[in-house]
Amino acid sequence: MIKFMKKLGILALVVFLLAGCSTSQVQDQNKSANEMSADIVVIGAGGAGLTAAVTAKQAGADVIVLEKMPMVGGNTLRATGGLNAAGTKYQELAGIKDSPDIHYEDTMKGGKNENIPELVRTLVDNANDALEWLNGLGANLIHVSLSGGSTNPRSHAPEGGAAVGPAIVRTLEKAVEDQGIEVLTETEATEILTDEKGQISGVKAVSKEKGELVIKAKAVIVATGGFGANQDMVVQYQPKLKGFATTNHPGATGDGIKMAMAVGAATVQMDNIQTHPTVVPGKGIMITEAVRGTGAILVNHQGERFIDELQTRDVVSEAILKQENGTAFLLFDQAVRENLKAIEDYAQQKLLIEGTTLQDLAEKAGLPADKLEATLKRYNGFVAAGKDDDFGRQHLSLSLEKAPFYAVEVTPAIHHTMGGLSINTKAEVLDKDGNSIPGLFAAGEVTGGVHGANRLGGNAVADIVVFGRIAGQQAAAYIQ
Ligand SMILES: Cc1cc2nc3c(=O)[nH]c(=O)nc-3n(C[C@H](O)[C@H](O)[C@H](O)COP(=O)(O)OP(=O)(O)OC[C@H]3O[C@@H](n4cnc5c(N)ncnc54)[C@H](O)[C@@H]3O)c2cc1C
Numbered sequence: 001m002i003k004f005m006k007k008l009g010i011l012a013l014v015v016f017l018l019a020g021c022s023t024s025q026v027q028d029q030n031k032s033a034n035e036m037s038a039d040i041v042v043i044g045a046g047g048a049g050l051t052a053a054v055t056a057k058q059a060g061a062d063v064i065v066l067e068k069m070p071m072v073g074g075n076t077l078r079a080t081g082g083l084n085a086a087g088t089k090y091q092e093l094a095g096i097k098d099s100p101d102i103h104y105e106d107t108m109k110g111g112k113n114e115n116i117p118e119l120v121r122t123l124v125d126n127a128n129d130a131l132e133w134l135n136g137l138g139a140n141l142i143h144v145s146l147s148g149g150s151t152n153p154r155s156h157a158p159e160g161g162a163a164v165g166p167a168i169v170r171t172l173e174k175a176v177e178d179q180g181i182e183v184l185t186e187t188e189a190t191e192i193l194t195d196e197k198g199q200i201s202g203v204k205a206v207s208k209e210k211g212e213l214v215i216k217a218k219a220v221i222v223a224t225g226g227f228g229a230n231q232d233m234v235v236q237y238q239p240k241l242k243g244f245a246t247t248n249h250p251g252a253t254g255d256g257i258k259m260a261m262a263v264g265a266a267t268v269q270m271d272n273i274q275t276h277p278t279v280v281p282g283k284g285i286m287i288t289e290a291v292r293g294t295g296a297i298l299v300n301h302q303g304e305r306f307i308d309e310l311q312t313r314d315v316v317s318e319a320i321l322k323q324e325n326g327t328a329f330l331l332f333d334q335a336v337r338e339n340l341k342a343i344e345d346y347a348q349q350k351l352l353i354e355g356t357t358l359q360d361l362a363e364k365a366g367l368p369a370d371k372l373e374a375t376l377k378r379y380n381g382f383v384a385a386g387k388d389d390d391f392g393r394q395h396l397s398l399s400l401e402k403a404p405f406y407a408v409e410v411t412p413a414i415h416h417t418m419g420g421l422s423i424n425t426k427a428e429v430l431d432k433d434g435n436s437i438p439g440l441f442a443a444g445e446v447t448g449g450v451h452g453a454n455r456l457g458g459n460a461v462a463d464i465v466v467f468g469r470i471a472g473q474q475a476a477a478y479i480q
Contacts, residue, residue: 037216038064038182039479041203042223043189043256046074047165048444048464048471049223050172054137055472056221057179061479064215065181066205068188069251072173074225075445076464078249079165080288080342082155083134083141083465084458085127090142090156098152100124107459110149110312111418111452114269119450122425123459123466130465131156139171145340146293146395147457149312153293153395155458160341161290164461187213192220192259192440200263200439219439219475222429223468226417226445227254228273234414237271245413247276247286252417256446260421263440266432268448269419274455276415277316278330280351280408286415287330287346287408289313289457294340295398296332297379298410300324303362303371305379308391314454317412327411329365331372334402346408353407361405376400416455420448427471441475443467 040056042049045067053063086103103124108115135141141156141164157164176183186208193214195201202216227233228248235242246252257267278287278298292298292309298316300306300323307319320328337343346352355361358376362369380399382388388396421429421442428436444464451459 034210034212035214035216036064038062039217040219040221040475041066041215041217042221043203043259044074044223044225044444044446045072045183045185046223046225046444046464047076047168047172047461048468049221050169050176051465051468052221052223052443052472052475053181054172054175054179055469056476057181059473059476061476063181064217065176065183066187066189066203066215067183067185069249070186072183072185073165073169075249075252076461077165077169078247078286079168079461080163080286081147081290082145082157082164082458083127083131083461084147084150084154084456085131085156085462086124086152086154088128088131088154088156090144091152091154094144094153096144096152096154098154100127102151103127103154106150107456108452110454110456112454113452114272115452116268116449118425119423122470123450123463126466127462130462130469133469134168134171134465137171137175139167141167145290146310147289148292148310148316149456150458155290155293157290161294161339162341163345168461189255189259192263194263200437218479219441221471221475222256222260222421222440222442222446223444223471224256224446225252226420227257228252228414228417230254234273234417237419238273241273241275241414244275245279245284247279247284247413247415254417256442257420260429260440260442264431264437265429265440266422267420268422269452270448272418272448272451272453273414274313274416274418275317275412277313277320277412278410279413281327281411284413285349285351286413287351287410288342290340290342291330291332291336293395295336295400296330297400298328299331299367299372299375300328301367303367303375305375305390308388308393310393310395312454312456313415320410320412327409329367329407330410331400331405331407333400333405335398336400337406339398351408355405356403358405361407365407365409416451416460417445418448418451418453418455420446422449423447423467425470426474427467428474439478441471443471
């Protein structure tokens with residue numbers, strides 16, 4: 001009996017030890033799975049975040065990127081028009097005279113002078129370098145077109161005017177892969193961590209695959225984009241936008257702003273929220289400004305023009321909202337289509353009403369044919385004369401006469417949040433007293449002040465690459 005008890009005891013001890021041992025192993029595995037470390041954590045894998053990650057890695061830092069969506073790209077993937085840069089070799093090749101100073105003046109004017117001047121100066125002075133850096137990585141942004149509010153064509157896109165965002169994201173994704181940077185998708189950052197001295201010490205996140213994560217780091221770059229898809233936040237700062245649709249991807253919810261505010265960051269100009277004038281009602285699909293820049297006009301339900309189509313977005317949006325149903329028709333011909341590859345995407349998505357003649361188009365779009373014909377005749381006369389007597393449109397590039405003709409019904413939708421985290425020209429996040437928060441950097445649409453009251457088309461993509469590079473460089477310098 002004693003022998004049996006002894007055996008039982010030994011057995012129990014073995015079971016206990018095994019059980020204990022396996023439990024602690026599981027705990028260890030959990031611990032190592034849930035704790036990671038890097039020199040720098042980048043939150044958000046859109047254009048700004050990927051640019052910052054590549055730049056920081058190029059400067060020798062060890063980087064981890066967190067992305068809450070299943071794929072990288074954010075709103076950057078949706079960008080269609082182009083990247084603004086002045087004084088580029090592609091402008092020179094096309095015979096366009098432009099300079100960072102004119103770019104500066106346009107940006108300040110477009111932003112109603114609410115922009116923070118030194119941030120705009122940084123943007124325009126570094127945009128050409130940013131473009132060359134991207135093209136050096138293979139983006140091939142060589143097509144130059146015009147955007148509303150710009151004195152000169154300076155919006156750079158891939159050959160033929162194809163969509164700019166996918167080209168940028170593809171290029172940066174490849175650079176990230178080539179450099180072996182770890183990008184954790186479906187991993188949502190929930191908190192920026194500080195140590196007992198109040199120094200930035202990492203990020204807390206929730207990964208779909210790994211559960212809760214703590215990533216220790218000496219510096220954090222916030223690149224979570226804007227909050228255009230967060231209705232509550234939009235309405236909190238701009239109640240008149242209640243019920244508006246959005247052009248933004250679902251991840252644009254302002255997380256980075258809230259997380260940075262929790263560690264003392266200040267915000268600027270949060271109520272500066274832009275609507276884009278030409279969005280397909282009910283679908284939220286934006287028709288790029290480059291369509292108007294290439295030659296399209298806007299007509300109302302009476303078939304009449306009502307605005308200089310190349311005015312800034314706030315002005316054009318307001319003018320459309322005053323028309324019947326708050327909608328208007330973007331109208332162009334085959335020549336415009338042939339000059340802008342991006343239109344092929346809209347054709348594939350079946351967004352275009354097509355007419356073999358102007359009469360046919362008018363019938364299909366429900367517009368008065370005689371009025372529409374008179375409007376086009378008058379507009380084509382302005383193009384021939386080089387002067388728009390009705391609305392003073394400056395760039396009268398193409399007369400609209402080559403069949404078939406196309407129309408798309410459009411209305412404004414929430415598009416860009418110009419306000420956000422307060423930063424300086426080193427992409428350092430500032431507190432409410434204007435002091436930088438050591439180790440905390442931000443770039444892209446999550447920041448505020450670059451675009452003032454109204455962003456010019458093409459300036460956001462320039463912003464994310466210019467400030468993404470600065471954030472990457474500065475964070476890498478900081479950790480040393
Ligand atoms: C339809 C459309 C067309 C546009 N066209 C142009 C154009 O032609 N030219 C131009 O200059 N601008 C354009 N813009 C604006 C421009 O695309 C954006 O302002 C810019 O791309 C924002 O880049 P970003 O890197 O700051 O943010 P995003 O590209 O939005 O990236 C932010 C990323 O952070 C992720 N994220 C958010 N929260 C978290 C979290 N808690 N944890 C982890 N990840 C998180 C998001 O999922 C997202 O992937 C367009 C915008 C839209 C919507």
